[in-house]
Amino acid sequence: MNSNDHQQDRDSKQRDFGIFWALLPLIVMIGVMLYTVVALEQGPHIPLIVGTATAALVALKGGFKWKEIEEMMYKGIRLALPAVVIIILVGLIIGSWMGGGIVASMIYFGLQLLNPSYFLVAICLICAIASIAIGSSWSTMGTIGVAGMGIGMAMGISPGMVAGAVISGAYFGDKLSPLSDTTNLASGLTNTDLFDHIKHMLWTTIPALVIALGVYAFLGQNVSGNIDAETIATTASVMQESFLISPWLLLIPVLVIGMVAMKVPAIPALVVGAVLGFLSQLFVQGDTVTAALTALQEGYAIETGNALVDDLFNGGGLESMMYTVSMTIVAMTFGGILEYSGMLKSIMNQVMKLVRNTGSLIASTIGAAFITNATCAEQYISIVVPSRMFANTYRKMGLASKNLSRALEDGGTLTSVFIPWNTCGVFIFGTLGVGVVEYGPYALVNLLCPIISIIYAFTGFTIAKIDEGGGGTGGKQEPAEVRSELQHV
Known part of the structure; x- marks a missing residue:
């Protein structure tokens, strides 16, 4: 039929x-x-x-x-079943990447490189570029977005502001990517050439992004004065004590994003990301197999005595996504x-x-x-x-x-x-x-x-x-x- x-x-x-x-x-x-x-x-x-x-x-x-x-x-x-599978895999990735020190490394180096005054602008643009490359707002939010939330919270920026900037960048890139499923669906259903469709969307998406970046820059100037540099330094120090921080761990999210950009389907790419996070927890962080499996199933758990670090790194896992899965169904x-x-x-x-x-x-x-x-x-x-x-x-x-x-x-x-x-x-x-x-x-x-x-x-x-x-x-x-x-x- x-x-x-x-x-x-x-x-x-x-x-x-x-x-x-x-x-x-x-x-x-x-x-x-x-x-x-x-x-x-x-x-x-x-x-x-x-x-x-x-x-x-x-x-x-x-x-x-x-x-x-x-x-x-x-x-x-x-x-909704394809979305349910991705939701479950994202839960596995978050748990394994937290346990494997990948999220910690992303947040640690992000704190060193990004200034609170332009953080919202930077995270929006980073998500936009990544989403254009891989054509998926969900994959962008589930990887870079999670790390961005951690960096922003460590800087004392409102979670709503950070999430809004992440979402803006992720959906901007998704709309302008020829790899995006919704972009292909909209052009195909209307019998519109894909690149004509993308070029026509530039007229609405570019002004929206420019205005958004202006607002984020303004918000950044206001929040930067409330940032406690000592809190950021303490947070980074506690992360170093709790995880083995390494720039090599950043290759894992780069690999996952690269796979999707090379048109590897999202599900296999996310599975590879979860497996690499699991192996990182075993062989880089030195945790037991039981702890690594627990991070996949129940989420990663840590007690450092620092409330902010504990908030950042307690979570993920398959069970954390059951609320989302049940509501989707x-x-x-x-x-x-x-x-x-x-x-x-x-x-x-x-x-x-x-x-x-x-x-x-x-x-x-x-x-x-x-x-x-x-x-x-x-x-x-x-x-x-x-x-x-x-x-x-x-x-x-x-x-x-x-x-x-x-x-x-x-x-x-x-x-x-x-x-x-x-x-x-x-x-x-x-x-x-x-x-x-x-x-x-x-x-x-x-x-x-x-x-x-x-x-x-x-x-x-x-x-x-x-x-x-x-x-x-x-x-x-x-x-x-x-x-x-x-x-x-």
Whole structure:
């Protein structure tokens, strides 16, 4: 079955829901989420389960059988399985790299080389370069981002600021990398040449990065005056006493990043990183096999008497990611019912009614992608669903497809980090240890790109017409990876 046949088969099983019934599960979930998370300060899992139960009841009312609803949930979970595997591997890497002294070496040399006044700028640019090279924001955050969090915390910088700078750099690079899966997906689904798509995104991502770096520089000047040099020196000294610090250990993250840059799939590259971290703990740090296995399973544990060092190096391991894995699975059951029942399509049809001109079309595309991120909790769906819904409208209005592909990225990929139950939001929480409320205001590239894109849409700046080039008349075959992705969705 090709991708178009699969799409038609899926659509034929969907129902038309009234907007009230389509929105009801989302309204219930958000209401319970606000009360549970904000008022009671509990986790988001139960509200998502309540939302899933509500969606299932609405689907039953709409004529679906329970067996069909179960299959919708399973389809949603299957879509998230690659992300679950990566989340688990990142947990293994963090545990083994902490135990192997790799993170300690990265933080130690980072403290020697980086000044607090420009640290936020530096970590953002480092993550951007790494992410362009390897095409993965997650891999960048799971390696360089973890070390960056440690350096920033040792300098006394707010974890939210550091995480925001890491996220901004990682997603900036991800969007402009020809190796990025979401970048290839957005260009392939819209029949846009990959490099036309990337060049068109420069108009939103470059201004967003420039503004972000300016803000980070300003913030750095303010925080640098509060940094205690003695605390940094003490932290570095305790790390030297607790770990064997060596620049040779830095070759391990360089190797992992190099493997991904050379198009080695992420999972084998991360496995190699975890194995090398395990061996480093055994043969460099001199720990026992039991201690190294414990770091992989339960996370690394250390007691130095220095609270900051203990906070930095107690963590990681497979078990530390189970919160993230469980929330990903629960969120995808909710998203699966909304997507495959037709509730999401009913919501999107109402969004389409807002389209009056180019500005409202692109703004609606960005809004629809964001809604999909919130309802289906997965950035891939936030690209796939709106791309199918808006493609014909862009053609009818004479707009080049690269406008659509850019809007999908600005509204879908970049905003996924602002939804706590989205796979991206839970990954960041599990990896960097910071929640959306803390890092959200500082993830400036992700915040600014959708805003800049909407401004361009209503002013007409950088908006290309079909006769101006930019691809998208529908003559190109979808690449194999896009067809494969569609078969999952």
